[in-house]
Amino acid sequence: MTLENGFLDFDPVQLAPTGRGPLDGLRFAVKDVYDIAGTVTGIGHPLYRQTHSPAEHTSPLVDTLLAAGAELVGKTHTDELTYSLAGQNAHYGTPPNPAVPDGIPGGSSSGSASVVAAGLVDFALGSDTGGSVRVPASYCGIYGLRPTHGLVDDRHTAHLAKSFDTLGWFARDAATMAAVGRLLLPAASAPALTGIRWLSEALDMAGAEPAEQLRALTGDGFAGLTLEQEASVGPLDAFFEAFRPAQAFEAWQYFGDWITTHNPQFGPGVRERFAAAAAITPARAA
Incomplete structure (x- = not known):
């Protein structure tokens, strides 16, 4: 099923501006x-x-x-x-x-x-x-x-x-x-950005064609930046494998009581993710 647009048509919300400023008319x-x-x-x-x-x-x-x-x-x-x-x-x-x-x-x-x-x-x-x-x-x-x-x-x-x-x-x-x-965003003073580095593992994961497109778009001199030596942080899968159970554990802490009480029906993918989240132990999350 495809919606006509992305709005919640069953719960219309409209609020007029409360002041004047840089977003007037938007x-x-x-x-x-x-x-x-x-x-x-x-x-x-x-x-x-x-x-x-x-x-x-x-x-x-x-x-x-x-x-x-x-x-x-x-x-x-x-x-x-x-x-x-x-x-x-x-x-x-x-x-x-x-x-x-x-x-x-x-x-x-x-x-x-x-x-x-x-x-x-x-x-x-x-x-x-x-x-x-x-x-x-x-x-x-x-x-x-x-x-x-x-x-x-x-x-x-x-x-x-x-x-x-x-x-x-x-x-x-x-x-x-x-x-x-x-x-x-809060006002902040930060060092001027002078260079750009590609992450070699991300380029490898993207594949040859997207990597070449990125190199063509962000070559030396892009936006006044110097192209510096590629950076490496090691296999990216390690980051994902750490993130996934930590995220799932927190999701169950937030929604678990409601899910257990009301037994909601979830669609494909979401159903399996919450089932997996329910099984993450505090020790695994830690």
Whole structure:
């Protein structure tokens, strides 16, 4: 089942700007993990929506954007409890990928990426635990950012694995990405970026053609940067094998009691991931 667009049409949310500023005239949407006072945060599952009360508070990120002149025009679909990178939801369907007709949009911030790529909003908020902003941004051909962990205020949002969760955003152009970032990211002074290094293991994993495309796009002098010697961190599988059980353990700590109490039905992939998460012992996670 494919949705007409990435918006939650059964739970329309619209908030007018509360101030004037750099985002005057821009429209945005938020993934259904962001609390909006008076509405239920459903996290992509109808039973979760049915068994939870409306939020008492609004995400401070949303308040910041409204104060800067932007208009919130809706909430967007996500994979079930955000535990997938595909963008396919067994209960609600799959948001379209405007860049690849009949292709999946990627997830779990599927709806946010979809409505940005379709031009329905100027930017949208998502969340990223293990790729949930970066993957749909890539699939839908738009900009997406996973900020440094802990840098963006994540109060009044749902979590999957708090040690890894971040809040990010999408846009079709770099200027809008930067305008949003100047509001949501803390002011900081950092050393000037002077060089770029490729990670050799990542290039090897990508394969010859993507690696050559990257080299062609980011050759010496790219954006005024010097191309430096390739870096190496060892086999990347080791990082994934450490991340996967740690993420799963935290996901079960967050959702396990609710799953045990309500026995929700999950679609393919999500079902198996939560079953595996239930079996992760504290010792394994540690």
